[in-house]
Amino acid sequence: xxxxxxxxxxxxxxxxxxxxxxxxxxxxxxxxxxxxxxxxxxxxxxxxxxxxxxxxxxxxxxxxxxxxxxxxxxxxxxxxxxxxxxxxxxxxxxxxxxxxxxxxxxxxxxxxxxxxxxxxxxxxxxxxxxxxxxxxxxxxxxxxxxxxxxxxxxxxxxxxxxxxxxxxxxxxxxxxxxxxxxxxxxxxxxxxxxxxxxxxxxxxxxxxxxxxxxxxxxxxxxxxxxxxxxxxxxxxxxxxxxxxxxxxxxxxxxxxxxxxxxxxxxxxxxxxxxxxxxxxxxxxxxxxxxxxxxxxxxxxxxxxxx
Amino acid sequence: xxxxxxxxxxxxxxxxxxxxxxxxxxxxxxxxxxxxxxxxxxxxxxxxxxxxxxxxxxxxxxxxxxxxxxxxxxxxxxxxxxxxxxxxxxxxxxxxxxxxxxxxxxxxxxxxxxxxxxxxxxxxxxxxxxxxxxxxxxxxxxxxxxxxxxxxxxxxxxxxxxxxxxxxxxxxxxxxxxxxxxxxxxxxxxxxxxxxxxxxxxxxxxxxxxxxxxxxxxxxxxxxxxxxxxxxxxxxxxxxxxxxxxxxxxxxxxxxxxxxxxxxxxxxxxxxxxxxxxxxxxxxxxxxxxxxxxxxxxxxxxxxxxxxxxxxxxxxxxxxxxxxxxxxxxxxxxxxxxxxxxxxxxxxxxxxxxxxxxxxxxxxxxxxxxxxxxxxxxxxxxxxxxxxxxxxxxxxxxxxxxxxxxxxxxxxxxxxxxxxxxxxxxxxxxxxxxxxxxxxxxxxxxxxxxxxxxxxxxxxxxxxxxxxxxxxxxxxxxxxxxxxxxxxxxxxxxxxxxxxxxxxxxxxxxxxxxxxxxxxxxxxxxxxxxxxxxxxxxxxxxxxxxxxxxxxxxxxxxxxxxxxxxxxxx
Numbered sequence: 101x102x103x104x105x106x107x108x109x110x111x112x113x114x115x116x117x118x119x120x121x122x123x124x125x126x127x128x129x130x131x132x133x134x135x136x137x138x139x140x141x142x143x144x145x146x147x148x149x150x151x152x153x154x155x156x157x158x159x160x161x162x163x164x165x166x167x168x169x170x171x172x173x174x175x176x177x178x179x180x181x182x183x184x185x186x187x188x189x190x191x192x193x194x195x196x197x198x199x200x201x202x203x204x205x206x207x208x209x210x211x212x213x214x215x216x217x218x219x220x221x222x223x224x225x226x227x228x229x230x231x232x233x234x235x236x237x238x239x240x241x242x243x244x245x246x247x248x249x250x251x252x253x254x255x256x257x258x259x260x261x262x263x264x265x266x267x268x269x270x271x272x273x274x275x276x277x278x279x280x281x282x283x284x285x286x287x288x289x290x291x292x293x294x295x296x297x298x299x300x301x302x303x304x305x306x307x308x309x310x311x312x313x314x315x316x317x318x319x320x321x322x323x324x325x326x327x328x329x330x331x332x333x334x335x336x337x338x339x340x341x342x343x344x345x346x347x348x349x350x351x352x353x354x355x356x357x358x359x360x361x362x363x364x365x366x367x368x369x370x371x372x373x374x375x376x377x378x379x380x381x382x383x384x385x386x387x388x389x390x391x392x393x394x395x396x397x398x399x400x401x402x403x404x405x406x
Numbered sequence: 407x408x409x410x411x412x413x414x415x416x417x418x419x420x421x422x423x424x425x426x427x428x429x430x431x432x433x434x435x436x437x438x439x440x441x442x443x444x445x446x447x448x449x450x451x452x453x454x455x456x457x458x459x460x461x462x463x464x465x466x467x468x469x470x471x472x473x474x475x476x477x478x479x480x481x482x483x484x485x486x487x488x489x490x491x492x493x494x495x496x497x498x499x500x501x502x503x504x505x506x507x508x509x510x511x512x513x514x515x516x517x518x519x520x521x522x523x524x525x526x527x528x529x530x531x532x533x534x535x536x537x538x539x540x541x542x543x544x545x546x547x548x549x550x551x552x553x554x555x556x557x558x559x560x561x562x563x564x565x566x567x568x569x570x571x572x573x574x575x576x577x578x579x580x581x582x583x584x585x586x587x588x589x590x591x592x593x594x595x596x597x598x599x600x601x602x603x604x605x606x607x608x609x610x611x612x613x614x615x616x617x618x619x620x621x622x623x624x625x626x627x628x629x630x631x632x633x634x635x636x637x638x639x640x641x642x643x644x645x646x647x648x649x650x651x652x653x654x655x656x657x658x659x660x661x662x663x664x665x666x667x668x669x670x671x672x673x674x675x676x677x678x679x680x681x682x683x684x685x686x687x688x689x690x691x692x693x694x695x696x697x698x699x700x701x702x703x704x705x706x707x708x709x710x711x712x713x714x715x716x717x718x719x720x721x722x723x724x725x726x727x728x729x730x731x732x733x734x735x736x737x738x739x740x741x742x743x744x745x746x747x748x749x750x751x752x753x754x755x756x757x758x759x760x761x762x763x764x765x766x767x768x769x770x771x772x773x774x775x776x777x778x779x780x781x782x783x784x785x786x787x788x789x790x791x792x793x794x795x796x797x798x799x800x801x802x803x804x805x806x807x808x809x810x811x812x813x814x815x816x817x818x819x820x821x822x823x824x825x826x827x828x829x830x831x832x833x834x835x836x837x838x839x840x841x842x843x844x845x846x847x848x849x850x851x852x853x854x855x856x857x858x859x860x861x862x863x864x865x866x867x868x869x870x871x872x873x874x875x876x877x878x879x880x881x882x883x884x885x886x887x888x889x890x891x892x893x894x895x896x897x898x899x900x901x902x903x904x905x906x907x908x909x910x911x912x913x914x915x916x917x918x919x920x921x922x923x924x925x926x927x928x929x930x931x932x933x934x935x936x937x938x939x940x941x942x943x944x945x946x947x948x949x950x951x952x953x954x955x956x957x958x959x960x961x962x963x964x965x966x967x968x969x970x971x972x973x974x975x976x
Contacts (some may be wrong), residue, residue: 210966241806241973244743246731246750246886247727251742254727258739259814264561264728285724287750289887292612303810318519 141370148179154217159184159311159342164214165204175200175366186335189353190346192363193278206236206313235304239315245289249280256303274302294325314345334344350384364391438538442545444520454899467551478562488570493657500660500667506595522705531889532705543596556588572678581678597697604704617752620889625759632767664693736817740824753888757796772848779848790861792835792869798908800825802880807961808969818961826869837861856939863942870953871912877957879904885975895976915949
């Protein structure tokens with residue numbers, strides 16, 4: 101059952117070549133058999149080793165990313181492979197390091213150590229090549245919200261060096277698809293949370309990237325907008341694109357993603373296809389087994405029942 | 407569900423009693439005071455700027471108190487007559503109430519730690535919350551200093567009563583009224599601004615309305631400052647005797663208004679004007695009751711509308727992002743974005759709004775004081791140089807939004823040059839008009855080449871300086887739309903360092919033309935003066951090119967790291 105940890109830990113999906121991977125990586129020191137919580141999962145869903153070479157066929161390959169803030173390390177040498185054409189969910193409790201990891205992978209936060217490759221291009225060594233293939237939606241950060249939706253999209257498109265006519269054409273189709281075309285003249289600062297996520301998604305999609313990294317794309321989004329976003333993302337993956345999204349809503353990831361990684365305390369606990377990680381149970385159960393906690397002492401809230 | 411109730415269940419059932427959750431008024435006040443005190447203490451944690459600011463404020467307060475002591479000494483013991491003192495007390499009282507109202511409303515806002523909207527979810531009515539909120543309002547440094555000032559005033563009023571009172575009966579009456587009247591005056595000071603702010607918060611206003619309101623207050627303050635210094639130029643023309651004659655009338659009128667009524671009651675009694683004292687006490691009491699009720703009504707309103715205030719802000723004008731005169735590309739996009747921010751973001755708009763006010767001041771000053779005209783021209787050139795520094799924290803102004811530029815791989819040169827171009831589009835025409843029109847108005851047309859070229863040169867040099875400083879020393883700014891008077895971003899040590907350095911670096915390159923200009927002025931040589939202008943523009947362009955180059959290289963290499971420094975607005 102133990103696969104070579106240097107191989108991509110997921111079975112082949114369209115666009116993924118199984119021959120990729122190094123040979124020099126030493127086997128990690130996993131406990132065999134079932135995973136003891138909390139601790140990284142063994143078996144098919146075992147995490148990638150930091151020394152594993154970067155496969156040529158992944159959409160995103162992270163190797164040994166580390167980050168400390170004022171002396172405290174919050175991401176501890178995290179490695180991850182996202183196969184091309186996958187819908188990849190990264191889950192973890194609040195403060196697990198999801199956003200920090202994705203910030204380092206998308207060029208927003210310089211890692212202390214480690215690399216992130218976007219479709220074979222090192223984000224920190226050749227950022228222009230990596231960024232051209234990557235669309236990003238950051239969570240919890242403002243955008244240039246004193247622009248209208250159209251102005252923001254034009255700004256992002258022209259900044260990326262796209263032809264004005266192409267920007268115009270794609271902008272109209274994106275705004276129509278996301279049901280924002282009627283909001284002409286409204287500044288993004290006056291948008292609702294759902295509309296803001298949608299315009300940010302449009303900004304991330306405008307240059308037709310092959311990899312989308314979305315931090316909490318459905319947080320605070322109303323059900324109607326969420327459905328629109330889901331439909332667009334699913335179609336994007338069916339068309340050969342790769343989506344990486346972070347969330348702490350397990351049901352969302354279980355319903356949407358083909359692959360999943362569980363991060364806790366700045367470490368990768370498990371990754372692989374949904375079934376590999378779930379191991380026959382539910383994602384929520386695997387998650388709680390790996391991360392721990394979640395029990396409410398019986399009777400402690402009995403005064404709430406009447 | 408039927409069965410024996412556990413203790414918890416019994417308690418739950420008891421909790422459904424209507425009276426559940428009641429709290430005694432005194433306990434609520436104590437809770438609110440404690441909350442205010444805790445939050446106030448914590449606001450100083452890791453906030454060196456605030457500690458420094460408070461210390462400076464406290465020093466000023468102590469200085470003010472000392473001045474008050476000397477003023478009172480001068481009008482009681484040292485004067486040997488008791489005529490002026492009551493007028494001073496009445497006048498100062500009215501001015502105190504007025505300032506307590508105007509300073510928060512026009513300028514600094516109010517400490518709204520205990521915002522009534524924060525209590526909207528709790529089962530407490532405005533009536534119950536109000537005493538505690540009032541007590542918490544009294545718990546602040548300004549009210550402490552006002553209280554100290556009142557204590558000093560009370561002591562001197564007693565002294566005055568003993569020395570100059572009109573007979574024992576009146577003195578006793580005045581002394582009895584003294585403390586209640588002065589405390590009531592302090593209460594009015596605390597109540598007025600709070601009632602006003604609660605009222606304006608309760609009105610559902612749009613984002614745009616709120617933001618523009620802040621700008622108007624800011625500009626009004628500058629107009630007031632300039633108007634004051636203009637009138638100060640005329641002060642020697644004033645007839646001091648006329649002032650001495652009008653002062654009693656003015657204080658008498660003020661004492662009949664709600665502003666001055668309360669503080670003048672003890673003085674009236676001491677002077678034996680019992681009817682006046684009664685009427686003024688009535689005016690004061692009525693004012694306090696009305697303001698108290700007005701405040702309560704607004705609190706009630708704002709507690710049921712905690713989430714309003716985000717009403718629609720209307721439609722922005724729809725036009726292409728990139729102006730027609732530039733090609734559509736990264737440079738054009740940044741230019742278009744910056745132009746829109748200059749118009750839609752109060753942080754920029756306020757900087758832009760200051761200049762017309764200042765220019766009007768220069769013109770007026772030049773006409774009122776003809777001998778100051780050349781100095782006013784110098785000031786105008788100085789102002790133009792300062793406009794260049796408006797863009798010295800551009801990356802900090804982007805703040806968290808900078809991620810959009812980073813993930814889009816924005817070319818650093820276009821990113822910086824576009825911002826300069828936007829500033830140029832706005833400022834160059836204005837500078838040209840001002841530096842040509844001002845010498846013409848002053849009747850000094852021969853200085854036009856110097857003012858025009860000198861201003862442009864200083865401004866262009868300022869752009870170059872701004873870019874370097876903005877990339878090397880960015881500091882977190884306030885969020886877009888922040889009221890310029892409540893902008894606390896400039897108080898951090900990084901901000902002070904950054905601004906000090908940009909001030910110095912914008913003037914150092916301008917020293918040669920400045921020297922040349924002074925030489926020309928002393929020698930009366932127009933060629934030298936004009937040469938100073940030419941030199942300024944040559945140096946300005948050089949500084950711009952070098953600054954832009956340095957900033958571009960740095961931004962290309964370190965944008966993510968610069969972004970992390972400013973990714974949170976203050």
